[in-house]
Amino acid sequence: MYWENELETLNRTDLEKLQVQRLKNTIGLAINSPYYGSLYQKMGLSADSIKSVADLQKLPFTTKQDLRDNFPYGFLGLPQKEIIRLHSTSGTTGNPTVIFHSRHDIDSWANLMARSLFCAGVRDTDVFQNICGYGLFTGGLGFQYGIERLGCLSIPAGAGNSPRQIKLMQDYGTTVAHAIPSYLNRLFEVFQEEGLDPRKDTKLHTFVIGAEPHTEEQRQRIEEMFGVKAYNSFGLTEMNGPGVAFECTYQNGLHIWEDAYLVEIINPDTLAPVAEGEVGELVMTTLDRQAMPLIRYRTRDLTRILPGRCACGRTHVRLDRITGRSDDMFIVKGCNIFPMQIEGVLMKIPEVGADYLITLDTINGADEMIIEVEVKKDWFNGDITRLDKLSRMITGQIRDEVLVKPIVKLVEPGSLPKSEGKAVRVKELRIALNS
Amino acid sequence: MAYQVSIFLENKIGHLERVTAVLKAAQINIRTMNLNHTANGWGILNLVVSDPKMAHQLLIEKGLSAALREIVVIEMMDQPGGLDDLLKEIVNAGVNFTNAYGRSGYGNENAYFVIDTEDVTDARQKLLHAGLSIMPDELIYGTH
Numbered sequence: 165m166y167w168e169n170e171l172e173t174l175n176r177t178d179l180e181k182l183q184v185q186r187l188k189n190t191i192g193l194a195i196n197s198p199y200y201g202s203l204y205q206k207m208g209l210s211a212d213s214i215k216s217v218a219d220l221q222k223l224p225f226t227t228k229q230d231l232r233d234n235f236p237y238g239f240l241g242l243p244q245k246e247i248i249r250l251h252s253t254s255g256t257t258g259n260p261t262v263i264f265h266s267r268h269d270i271d272s273w274a275n276l277m278a279r280s281l282f283c284a285g286v287r288d289t290d291v292f293q294n295i296c297g298y299g300l301f302t303g304g305l306g307f308q309y310g311i312e313r314l315g316c317l318s319i320p321a322g323a324g325n326s327p328r329q330i331k332l333m334q335d336y337g338t339t340v341a342h343a344i345p346s347y348l349n350r351l352f353e354v355f356q357e358e359g360l361d362p363r364k365d366t367k368l369h370t371f372v373i374g375a376e377p378h379t380e381e382q383r384q385r386i387e388e389m390f391g392v393k394a395y396n397s398f399g400l401t402e403m404n405g406p407g408v409a410f411e412c413t414y415q416n417g418l419h420i421w422e423d424a425y426l427v428e429i430i431n432p433d434t435l436a437p438v439a440e441g442e443v444g445e446l447v448m449t450t451l452d453r454q455a456m457p458l459i460r461y462r463t464r465d466l467t468r469i470l471p472g473r474c475a476c477g478r479t480h481v482r483l484d485r486i487t488g489r490s491d492d493m494f495i496v497k498g499c500n501i502f503p504m505q506i507e508g509v510l511m512k513i514p515e516v517g518a519d520y521l522i523t524l525d526t527i528n529g530a531d532e533m534i535i536e537v538e539v540k541k542d543w544f545n546g547d548i549t550r551l552d553k554l555s556r557m558i559t560g561q562i563r564d565e566v567l568v569k570p571i572v573k574l575v576e577p578g579s580l581p582k583s584e585g586k587a588v589r590v591k592e593l594r595i596a597l598n599s
Numbered sequence: 600m601a602y603q604v605s606i607f608l609e610n611k612i613g614h615l616e617r618v619t620a621v622l623k624a625a626q627i628n629i630r631t632m633n634l635n636h637t638a639n640g641w642g643i644l645n646l647v648v649s650d651p652k653m654a655h656q657l658l659i660e661k662g663l664s665a666a667l668r669e670i671v672v673i674e675m676m677d678q679p680g681g682l683d684d685l686l687k688e689i690v691n692a693g694v695n696f697t698n699a700y701g702r703s704g705y706g707n708e709n710a711y712f713v714i715d716t717e718d719v720t721d722a723r724q725k726l727l728h729a730g731l732s733i734m735p736d737e738l739i740y741g742t743h
Contacts, residue, residue: 546605
């Protein structure tokens with residue numbers, strides 16, 4: 165029941181042997197790049213510095229800033245004629261993060277993606293609709309190659325245009341779809357507007373959701389709305405994109421493919437490894453990428469490695485759901501808050517719709533956290549007292565969770581900004597002090 | 600049984616007009632209305648219109664949060680003291696309400712008083728018992 169029986173169930177000793185061998189190869193390639201070449205030469209590091217996985221600690225971290233500073237070609241480990249594709253982030257906050265791939269890299273990625281989908285129960289008999297932007301964003305082509313490798317009938321639907329998505333689902337009997345979780349709320353609204361029930365009027369049985377952090381409650385809502393199983397997909401452009409870690413049908417953590425990635429969890433302040441099972445920043449090293457190897461890349465994603473083995477029999481460790489990014493934490497009135505904490509509270513309240521927006525603002529000289537929440541249309545009955553009670557209940561529950569009293573504003577359904585890409589959940593309007 | 604259409608609205612420029620534009624397009628007449636506002640940036644618009652069911656359906660189709668809410672509408676004299684006389688009787692009948700608004704009399708139409716209360720059936724019974732005249736729907740909505 166595995167895509168690759170041997171690799172996915174390899175015992176830990178053999179897996180580590182494979183990792184050491186691949187890490188040495190990776191360093192050998194990295195040294196060809198201008199960035200790692202000069203850095204490792206200065207530090208006297210080479211493939212021979214690695215005898216065990218623990219030796220990884222000798223190597224310096226790589227940061228997003230390093231990628232930006234060496235934009236675009238500073239990390240290339242192969243001559244440009246060997247490169248066949250690039251993917252990139254939008255670069256709204258500086259140079260875009262660009263990742264280059266050789267033919268081998270694309271092939272290896274497609275395989276990891278197929279392995280991931282197989283692990284979530286997708287088979288070659290499925291009709292797979294990829295509701296994701298094609299182009300520089302990795303979710304389009306990354307999934308496409310994996311879906312084809314697995315052998316599903318692929319529908320490269322692209323992002324947006326919900327009525328068309330629904331028509332495609334109905335015309336071709338889509339059984340599996342991939343989308344970002346915040347978009348699925350919008351899609352469900354359109355189903356309702358068209359008088360359709362996805363549970364009855366489609367053949368969907370599985371959703372793959374990812375590309376933005378979401379809570380368990382959000383997943384359960386999606387499963388209930390569409391009558392499907394929803395599996396969490398984790399990836400990031402720097403590590404190819406999707407196909408890095410994926411949930412199996414047990415839905416208890418994301419198997420991270422350790423033959424392709426070395427995983428560390430560090431304390432983002434001290435940079436030391438955290439104790440086993442503790443939450444920290446995910447640090448990753450590519451083990452099977454030639455064009456642009458990345459060594460000890462600080463992802464900024466916060467998670468932990470789940471203890472124990474998964475009942476599915478795979479030996480690769482599991483990551484917990486991403487709880488946030490070390491750089492998306494915000495501080496209000498001295499309290500550290502992650503958007504996911506707030507989402508966790510909101511999604512447990514049945515009267516609340518799926519979209520929300522957190523705005524941080526300075527009001528009368530004080531930090532305030534304003535949370536705009538949509539109220540479900542069918543719950544509204546015109547009673548002002550009931551709405552007021554709901555508003556106070558949300559305020560109280562969020563205050564109990566994050567220890568800061570928010571200003572809760574109920575808003576009309578559909579009035580919060582909808583984006584085709586990742587949803588914007590936090591807006592910062594505070595006046596920077598002493599800047 | 601009479602209904603008002605209640606609409607959840609954010610207190611922002613143009614949001615009320617979105618509602619009236621829908622009614623205008625469908626040639627639905629507003630007989631009387633009331634708009635509440637809370638300190639948290641939202642409020643509720645209550646409308647008595649010529650065709651509440653149609654208005655409700657059209658507003659829902661436009662994606663608004665709208666609800667049909669049962670009301671009790673009582674006839675009232677359009678003269679000084681008209682409301683006070685009516686309220687004395689409502690007090691005697693022992694009926695409390697959470698929201699209320701009215702409509703003046705025009706031509707040969709009587710004025711009326713709209714009340715929104717938690718238990719409409721109970722309120723209606725008490726008011727009838729006290730001898731008050733509950734307006735028939737066609738007079739509330741108008742002949743239009």
